[in-house]
Amino acid sequence: MKLFLIVATVIVSLFSQLPILQSSAAETVDPKVLFEKKCKTCHSTSRAKSLNQTREEWTKTVMKCKERKNSNITDEEAKIIIDYLTKTYGKK
Numbered sequence: 001m002k003l004f005l006i007v008a009t010v011i012v013s014l015f016s017q018l019p020i021l022q023s024s025a026a027e028t029v030d031p032k033v034l035f036e037k038k039c040k041t042c043h044s045t046s047r048a049k050s051l052n053q054t055r056e057e058w059t060k061t062v063m064k065c066k067e068r069k070n071s072n073i074t075d076e077e078a079k080i081i082i083d084y085l086t087k088t089y090g091k092k
């Protein structure tokens with residue numbers, strides 16, 4: 001009986017953690033909103049929108065701006081934005 005209680009508690013606590021894990025970072029972030037928010041602090045987003053680049057080129061562009069002073073862009077955000085830009089403004 002005691003063992004059953006322990007097992008049940010562990011299972012319940014595992015399941016109750018799941019929504020927390022799922023709602024973290026990437027899942028809830030809209031890449032477009034993130035791009036608009038992070039990339040227009042220094043210049044207009046049309047700078048990026050006027051380009052069509054491969055994933056490598058977008059990585060270079062985003063990393064270059066990410067490394068600038070006070071860019072306020074994290075590694076994870078950069079990854080999401082690169083994905084978004086490659087899909088939306090990829091080289092045709």
Ligand code: HEC
Pocket residue numbers: 035038039040041042043047048051061062064065066068069070071072073081
């Ligand atoms: C900290 C300020 C800052 C942030 C944040 C920033 N940029 Fe920039 N960006 C610059 C500067 C400075 C230049 C180059 C100077 C110029 O040409 O006016 C530039 C230039 C660019 C260019 C022109 C092409 C090139 O490579 O020079 C593109 C495209 C660009 N940024 C895209 C982005 C994207 C996409 C983001 C979001 C991930 C972003 N920028 C965020 C400062 C920033």
